[in-house]
Amino acid sequence: MRTLRYALLMLALCGSGRAALPPLIDREAFFGEVQIADAQISPDGRYLSFVKPYQGVRNIWVKKTTEPFSAAKPVSAETHRPIPGYFWSRDGRYLLYVQDHDGDENFNVYAIDPADPPASGREVPPTRNITDAKGARAEIYELPRNEPDIMFVGLNDRDKAWHDLYRVRISTGERTLIRKNTERIAGWTFDHQGRLRLALRTTDAGDTEILRVDQDAFARIYSCDITEECWPVGFDPDNRLVYLHANKGVNLAALVLLDPASGAVSPVESDPLQRDDLSGVLFSEVTDRPIATLYQDDRVRIYWKDAKFAADYRWLKARCGDAELAFGAHTRDENLFVVFAHGDVEPGKTYLFDRTRRTLQLQFQEREEIPRAALAPMQSIRYKSVDGTEIQAYLTLPKGVPPKELPLIVWPHGGPWARDTWGFRREPQFFANRGYAVLQPNFRASTGFGKAFLNAGNGQWGRRMQEDVTAGVHYLIAQGTVDPKRVGIAGISYGGYATLAGVAFTPDVYAAAVSIVGPSNLNTLLAAIPPYWESFRRIMYLRMGDPGTPEGRKLLSEESPLNSATRIRAPLMVVQGANDPRVNKRESDQIVIAARDHGVPVEYLVAPDEGHGFARPVNNLAMVSEMEKFLAAHLGGRYQQSMPPEVAARVREITVDPKSVVLAGNPPGQL
Secondary structure, eight states: OHHHHHHHHHHHHTSGGGGGSOOOOOHHHHHSOOSSEEEEEOTTSSEEEEEEEETTEEEEEEEETTSOGGGOEEOOOOSSSOOOOEEEOTTSSOEEEEEOSTTOOOOEEEEEOTTSOOOTTOSSOOEEESSOOTTOOEEEEEOOTTOTTEEEEEEEEEETTEEEEEEEETTTOOEEEEEOOOSOEEEEEEOTTSOEEEEEEEOTTSOEEEEEEOSSOEEEEEEEOTTSOEEEEEEOTTSSOEEEEEOTTSSSOEEEEEOTTTOOEEEEEOOTTSSSOEEEEEEOTTTOSEEEEEEESSSEEEEEOOHHHHHHHHHHHHHHTTOEEEEEEEOTTSOEEEEEEEETTEEEEEEEEETTTTEEEEEEETTTTSOGGGOOOEEEEEEEOTTSOEEEEEEEOOTTSOSSSEEEEEOOOSSSSSOOOSSOOHHHHHHHHTTOEEEEEEOTTOSSSOHHHHHTTTTOTTTHHHHHHHHHHHHHHHTTOEEEEEEEEEEETHHHHHHHHHHHHOTTTOSEEEEESOOSOHHHHHHTSOGGGGGGHHHHHHHHOOTTSHHHHHHHHHTOGGGGGGGOOSOEEEEEETTOSSSOHHHHHHHHHHHHHTTOOEEEEEETTOBSBOOSHHHHHHHHHHHHHHHHHHHOOOOOOOOOHHHHTTOBOOOOOGGGOOOTTOOTTOO
8 A cells, every 4th residue: 555655646746747846866965975075274374174085984185275176185094984073283283083983972082193104004194092082082172272282171081970171282192180070060161371260060950150260279250040051152362351151130142251350240242133142252363352243043143343354254245145154264364264155055165265365266065966956945934833932943845846735844953952043954955855845943942042932941842842843834734835644754863852752742743754863761861861961961850850850750751752652653764873872772662662562654774883863974875765765655755766785784674672661650760
C-alpha cells in the first residue's frame, strides 16, 4: 500500500505543473562536504587560510594573500573527522583547531606551524596536540595579545564537572596550572593586557555571580538570579570598566558598564526599538572601543558607534545589495578584513576588503554548486498561539507551485534556549526544493525576545512550548497554505523532542515524523547529562522540572513522549549518534521499542561514529537520503532516488534491548 501511494503521489507531481518547478538539487550540494569555506586572514596579512577537502576530509589550506587559490597547499591532514573550526594565533605563526573523537565532545586543541616542513612521508606539516588531555575536554578562554605564544585553557581532567585554568605555551605544549577550580567557576575573563580579572560563578541555587579575581581570593561585584542573564563581553580601553550583557531588573538584555573596583553599574544601551535583546557587540582591537551593537530582529539590526566602520558598511552594502554582511578575521591594523555576504537564497560569498584602498575582491562562493535561482525566499511571519501569545516564525515556500494546499514540514529549532534566524539554512531549502512548505517557529523559551518570553517556557516542555508549534500548523491550514492531511514534523535535539512530543501529544496533527537525537524520557535525559554541564544544571531543572522533587519528577514524566507512546499513530523515523554525550542513545532506543510495541512503523538509523549531530558529510548524506524517501512516501514531496551504495551503508537499522525502556515512576539515574 505504501509503494502504491508513493507512486500515485509522484504521478500527481508529474502533471501539468511540473514544468514550473525548479530543478531538483542534488542532496549532496546541500549536505555533502563543502568544497571551500571559512576564510581567515593571518594577523600580518601575508596569508589567507580556508577549509576544503584534503584526501576526502575537510582540512585547513593556506596560500599567500596575493597568490591564486591554485597555489594553496593543505597544512592539516585529518583523515576521519572534518575540522569543525580553526583560527590563527595572535602572531600568525600557528593555526589552531579543536577536535574530538567520533562526537564524544572531549575536545583537544591542536597546533600547526604552516612554515614547518612536511613530516616524513607526508604532504603537510606536523600537527601537535597541545592540550593532550585523555577523556577530558579543553575550553579556550583567551589568547593574550601581549603574549602570542600563550593560550589560557580550561581542562576538566581533574574534576569532570569543572575546568581548572591552565596557561599553555603553544610552541611546546608546556602547561602551568593557574587556578584549581574548587569554587564552581564557569568562566574566566581577561583584560586587554592578558591579566585575569573576573570569574563567572554559578551558585548552588543556579544564580550567576561575577567575581573580581584578587591575588588570594574572589570578591563578588555583581550577580543576577537564575531567571536572568549577566556576563562580561569586554573591557573598556583603559582596562578599568567592563561591559556586561545583562537583563537584571529589566525585560530586554542590554549593554551596561560595571566598575570592578566598586561594583557600580551604569547603562550604555538597550534596543532603541524596545523589541529585542542585545544579541552582540563588535569591538575594535585597535581602539578597544565598541564598533557596533547588534539586535536580532526578523533580520539583524546594526547600530554603528564608529563613523569610519559605518561608512565602510554603507560602501559595502551598496555593492552587495540585500545580503547581510559580517566582518570576519582581520589584520592587526584592522585594514584588511574578510567579509561574508549571505542571505536566504545565498549560501555565502567571501570577500577580502581593503579599507584604505576601498577595494573588495571576491574570493569564492560557498556551495557554488547550488543554483541560487532555484532557492526559495524565507519570510518572517507572526501568528497567535492558543493563549494569545504572539509567535514569530520563518516560512519557506516551494518555488514553482501556488502556495495552496502544500505539504508542510515543521522544523522546530534545537536548544531549546536558542532561536531561528533569517538566512540560508540547508534543511528548509532542501525540503522546499522537494516541494514542501517549511515552518520554523520561535516558540516561547526561544532566546532574543526578552526575559519574559524566555521564562514563559519554564516547565512548559510539551505544553505551551508545543502549543506554539501546533498553533503555527493551524495558522497555515487556516490560511489555505497547507494541506491538513500532509503535515510532517522533524528536528534535531530539542527539535527532535518537539517532534516526538508532536506525534505523542497531538497525534491527529502529523502524518509523519523524524526525530534526530531527540530525548524521549526527560527523567533519564537529566540523569545522564555530561558532568561538565554542572554549571547550568539548576537552570535546566528550572526550565524543565526538578528530578530531585516528587513534583518535578511527575512533571518530567508527563512531559516525556515515551510515556504517551501508545498515542503515537504517525510513521516515525528516529536517528541517533551512537556516541552522543548529551542525548544518550538510550533516549532513542526507548521510544523506538515503545512505538514498535504498539504497532507504529518505525525506522531507526544509527551512526556508530557520531555524537550529538552528524559532523561527517557521508553520514549526513545517508541520513538525509533516508529521511527524504521516508517523508516523500508519507507526505508526497519530490524524491531524488539515486544514492551511492557506500553512502547508504553509513547508517544501519539496529535491534535495541527492551530493557532500555524506562517508564514513568523510575527514579532519576535508574536506567
